[in-house]
Amino acid sequence: MKKFSLKVPCFHLLLINFLDLMLNTLTFENVSCEIFAYLGSTMDGGGDGGNPGLYVIQVLFRGGGGVVSIIKYFRRLSPSHNLTLPPGPPKVTYVPEALCEKESSIFAHYESGINFDKYDDILVDVSGSNPPKAIMGFEEAALCESLNRNISKSGYKKPTPVQKHGIPIIAAGRDLMACAQTGSGKTAAFLLPILQQLMVDGVAASQFSEIQEPEVIIVAPTRELINQIYMEARKFAHGTCVRPVVVYGGISTGHTIREILKGCNVLCATPGRLMDIIGRGKIGLSKLRYLVLDEADRMLDMGFEPAMRKLVGSPGMPAKEDRQTLMFSATYPEDIQKLAADFLKKDYLFLAVGVVGGACSDVEQVVVQVTKFSKRDQLLEVLKTTGSERTMVFVETKRQADFIATFLCQEKVNTTSIHGDREQREREQALGDFRSGRCPVLVATSVAARGLDIKDVQHIVNFDLPNNIDEYVHRIGRTGRCGNTGRAVCFFDPEADGNLARSLVKVLSGAQQEVPKWLEEAAFSAHGTTGFNPGGRTFASTDSRKGGSFQRDGASHLAAALSSGADDDEWE
Structure with missing residues (x-):
């Protein structure tokens, strides 16, 4: 990617770019800003009435924790800009480090948690x-x-x-x-x-x-x-x-x-x-x-x-x-x-x-009512209680992931981020820093929500709720693994997340978690909740072809079937 030595005052950057990005106002102290520009090979040069091409600005912030975050921003390039740009993205040359061949590394594993034996039931x-x-x-x-x-x-x-x-x-x-x-x-x-x-x-x-x-x-x-x-x-x-x-x-x-x-x-x-x-x-x-x-x-x-x-x-x-x-x-x-x-x-x-589509009962789930503008303060309050314990913070967009990571670094919380726009080297570095404890907070989009297995993740924070309850279940599943216990905090904005109220209550009830009264009221008043049963199962729990027969693991007889109740990320 070609680098351009453009000097832009930080306040000017905030005024033009951050307002365009529709991000909340932040005060950045001692922030080093560099601008990179890249023009895709599909650009229309804009010569005789043609449309100007797109270019991408990448703004790099070095926060208080020393972690570099990247925000990408797309704008139109005026035909008057005579810039010499590369014909396309650079060739990928990254080669991962060779894996350690020692048995102690190959067979590193989880210790089973205190609730592992509950799996038998x-x-x-x-x-x-x-x-x-x-x-x-x-x-x-x-x-x-x-x-x-x-x-x-x-x-x-x-x-x-x-x-x-x-x-x-x-x-x-x-x-x-x-x-x-x-x-x-x-x-x-x-x-x-x-x-x-x-x-x-x-x-x-x-x-x-x-x-x-x-x-x-x-x-x-x-x-x-x-x-x-x-x-x-x-x-x-x-x-x-x-x-x-x-x-x-x-x-x-x-x-x-x-x-x-x-x-x-x-x-x-x-x-x-x-x-x-x-x-x-x-x-x-x-x-x-x-x-x-x-x-x-x-x-x-x-x-x-x-x-x-x-x-x-x-x-x-x-x-x-x-x-x-x-x-x-x-x-x-x-x-x-x-x-x-x-x-x-x-x-x-x-x-x-278990309950198909259900959350693990080893995860303590806490729902906090917030507004759009109180989330950051609430996040800081939560992180004050977690200390150096590993915490994953989930947001909905790539841009928000870097923004929140930068904000936390400014607040002296060592943080890194992972999402689909980061290069593979950066993604591996972020996971390495998180696993080692160098950065005990990882801000992530759905790219990290699916199946990712990191040892000793004690806390999950859903800063932004996902668009569907399935994704919520996958997110909180990053903690409470192998019978270990974990804690998941969910920020619920009634204006933005009302459509998830009913499903969220079902997930909480199915995992024997406390359901706040205000959330139950939101679920009952939500659109299309006829026949709402908070004690019902989260999703259909049998084969869609026909009803299945439920059995306790290891039992020789069939038990009665339980009643059933009714992104913005680049995945690869």
Whole structure:
């Protein structure tokens, strides 16, 4: 990106840019401002009556915490500006640091929380024809010695409900649509039986082919999540001949291809980069046996559905009858279930663990009534109580993420931010600073809300509520994982968030949380709340094809079915 040495007084910047950005007034002290400009290759030069091209200003702020934040701003460039600009974005050359090969790093893991044993009492619903019997322990899964050794090194003592039911279902060769609360072990539920079958069949990575043909493709919507899945695959495959590889945007394509050509049995990928690598002829699909979609609801309703349909229709891709397709998520609205069924065999099984679409009861949820202009002060009050404990603050837009991070730095709170406009190097640095505790506060958009697993996140703050309740459930699922407890504070602006009142009350009630009286009143008075039942379940909790049979995990009899109640971000 070309740098222009333009000197703009800070007050002038505030007057012109911040008012245009519709941001609240801030007082910036000792702020260093630099302006960068970039002109896209699609610009109309504006010569003979043409339209002026767009350009982007990036304003960098160094706040009190020493953290650099970026705000991007789009404006029209007058034809009178005679600037020499590059023809397009610079080539991505970033190569991530090599991963540590020490076992202590590979097998770093969560300690189970005080509520882990409560998972045994969670209600489980399996629907579909002839589901296999659940396992009660890993020893019943008939896993090979290498996998059992890696499970032990990972600190796993006993399977979670989604693992108890998911492992035998996948091992039996059945297609699966699984729904379980965040932090419940979904990744291991599909990796363990897949790796077991690959090792039974003697699959091994080969470096002697210009076209790698993986047996497994795992797709997830964000770079952070797919990298996290890769780390789990790398851990469980440690010491075996199976080689996982991860590909995602923001890093050097050459580096990605070199990693693939070293051998690839399990390909973990984001949708865009996956289709790019297939299009380059580096990945063949004829040997594919397992297709896994993680965060499947968002994979199908956040703009990735065309890419997924293109993938399953690609040359060489086995038909759904000839492959095993697995879908995992924490929420499954009925319309998404019906859409997902297009990718699965007709006899797929539906697995629901706990209240489908429900929040984890290990997370204490607190709802605070705010106004648009009191949010920042309320945020500072909350952060005064969290100290150095890790806290994630969720906002709705990329611009707001950098704005709030800058504001907190000015208030001497070490903060960083992550969203889809930050370069991959910056995103990894932000997560690294957050994980290490250098910046105990991370301001994020939905790019970090999905499946991201960071150890010891004690607090979640929903500075801006999302547009739908499913996203709220995913956000607060960043804490309270593996039986540990957490706390989630939600800022509720009645003028902006009234449409979520009813759903929010249901989520709180379903997780046995206190519901403020003012929120119940807002829910009852909200538009379209006929038949509102605050004690009802959050979402339809059975297979959309038919009613499922609920059972307590490990019970031999069927229990009565519970009654059911009625962005602005770049994901990849």
